Amino acid sequence: MGLAVVLLVSVPVLNYLFFSKVTNAGLSFTEPLQLPALLEPKLINGEKVFELTPIAGETFFRGEKTARTMGYNQGFMGPTIRVNRGDNFVANVTNTLDVDTTVHWHGMHVPPEMDGTPHQNIAPGETWVSRFPILNEASTMWYHPHPHGKTAEQVFRGLVGLFLIEDENSQGLGLPNTYGVDDIPLVIQERLFDDDGGLHYELNKGAYYGDTILVNGTHNPFVEVPAGLVRLRLLNGSNARAYHFGFEDDRTFHQIATDGGLLEAPVAIDRIRLSPGERVEVVVDFTDAASVLLKSFPENGLLETAESVLADLIGNGHFDILKIVPQPAIIPPTITALPAKLNDIKRWHPDEADKVRRLVLGGPVTAGPRMPGPGPRIPINGKLMDMARVDEIVCLNDIEIWEIVNRGGQPHPFHIHDVQFLILDRNGAPPAATEAGWKDTVMVEANETLRFITQFTTYSSTHVPYMYHCHILEHEDGGMMGQFLVVDMECDLDAPIVLPGMTHDH
Ligand SMILES: [Cu+2]
Structure with missing residues (x-):
């Protein structure tokens, strides 16, 4: 009883003491914001060819000395890639680091062998060529490394860049669109x-x-x-x-x-x-x-x-x-009011789903090797990431509902490769207007069940999987990740599918 009273009194006090204080108070805001340069492609045989070179750098941020960093083509972060829907995209990625890396195109609909997962490792000195048409609509995507167990430290060192897509709709709306200005x-x-x-x-x-x-x-x-x-x-x-x-x-x-x-x-x-x-x-x-x-x-x-x-x-x-x-004088405004309509979003009815798949975040670990990365070992469906195990098999062109159940006491941002999805509900309640559009990453709150619907189109493989994982990078590196194949074959999901070099457990 006494303890309960103390807690009742102290929670608001703690709240005030800790969280009304600005953690990084005292800034003078005197440094001009750096703008990542737009990366110029070469046009070769109808393709836009971009050169990306992960390099080690020394970068000054604050204090007296430089920090040891990594970047793409520069010491920290990378240039911005900007393309149009329908472009034929090529990236030549030459790894000049002394460690393995990969480049993942976060949010983009690409073939699994072009996705830049741990299965497309780039050893020091190697060049990896990633080639695909831009099928996504206008959006703000990004690219970052995804090496096995090492993603967190490489992103921390600076390997991050933006990938902007435009299309006819986005360019016809009059939205502010002068890069780095408005x-x-x-x-x-x-x-x-x-x-x-x-x-x-x-x-x-x-x-x-x-x-x-x-x-x-x-x-x-x-x-x-x-x-x-x-x-x-x-x-x-x-x-x-x-x-x-x-x-x-x-x-x-x-x-x-x-x-x-x-x-x-x-x-x-x-x-x-x-x-x-x-x-x-x-x-x-x-x-x-x-x-x-x-x-x-x-x-x-x-x-x-x-x-x-x-x-x-x-x-x-x-x-x-x-x-x-x-x-006042930089550039005249393109528009003075936003258009009432921005986009058409085709929404599936839940009854259209061919399958409902359930993924449980957290709970006891029942399978999976010890991961090389730092961070806690938090499983998905009891399992930690295993590069040699396929966790889910999806049939090409199927519409699926994924039910993400968070059993843990902490929120996890869930990310799936290959697709954009639409949130159906959180604990049965429809999503807020702020997340009622295309998503590839979503916070699943503690003790929440979130359902989304999507369709797996265009690309399939019997042996190269895509990933789904928590986007807290230390959780990902600790094993909070699974693999799925999209297969173009007669899908009898009750029968085991044997894949070269991999196991699939039911
Ligand atoms: Cu997590």
Whole structure:
């Protein structure tokens, strides 16, 4: 009884003490925001050929010394790839690092052998060629490494880049679309630094959480924008933390896109939650020309349960992110109001599903080898990732409902390769308007069952799998990942399918 009273009194007090304080307070916002360069392709035989070279670098962020980093074609992060739907895309990836790596095209519908998973390893000195047509609609995708058990550290060192897709619809809407001027990519990451400026990798509660925000690799950033409607493309490129973005003056802004495409209509919001791997596009009105801080706020009410003691590390940081300084003279606005309609989204009825598949996150481990990566061993359906085991077999062109059951006390951002999906419900309730569009990564809350629907089209293989996994990178590297094949064959899913070099257990 006495303890209960103490807890009742102390939770709001703790909440105030810990979370009304800005974790990275005291910034002066004096560093110009770095803008990732647009990567110019070569046009060869009707293909757009991009050269990507993972290299080791030395990068100055803060303090006195440079930090040991990795980047694509540069010391930290990578250039932005921008293509149109229908382009024939080629990437020549030459690994100049002294460690294995891969390049995964996060969110994109590509053949499994072009996907850049641990099965497409690039050894030091090797070149990997990834070739596919751009089939996705206009969206903000990204690329990052996906080597077996080593993803977290390589992303932490800086291997991250944006992959922007345009199409006829997106270009006909009049949306702000001048890269780096009124259409600004913001890759949000957090880091721990040593006193002298080196990057520090250390796990806390099973994952990497930092106290210093980098935006496009810039510490202490500001950006000048036109005093009108400005589009921000936000990527949560952090290893583990979820953010809850908004502006210090609580202004309303409009979300126009989810991970994989434009929403049907703009959604007015004043906060947007983004878990690791997720993207949103928003349009903010700076017509009043007033400077404002983009922030990440503590999530309301998250401290109210025992589970949230863990969850606070995922969603409850309080950070200053970026100072935005509108300038009247930069460029005239393309539009002064958003179109009422942005996109058509074809929605499947749940009755159309050929199969319902159930994946349970958390619980006891029953199978899987010890992984090389750091982080806790959190299974999916009891199993840890095994490169030699196929976990799920999907029949080409099937419509499926995936039921993701989170048995653990902590949220997990679930990511699936190959497809974009539509959320059907969370614990039976339909999704909020902010996530009622195409998704490839979604936060599955503690003790929640989330259902999504999708269709597995175009690409199949009897031996090269795609991945699904938690996008907290230390969880992924610890084994919270599984493999699925999309097969173009007579699918009798009750009979075992024998695959060369792999096992499939039912
Ligand atoms: Cu996780």
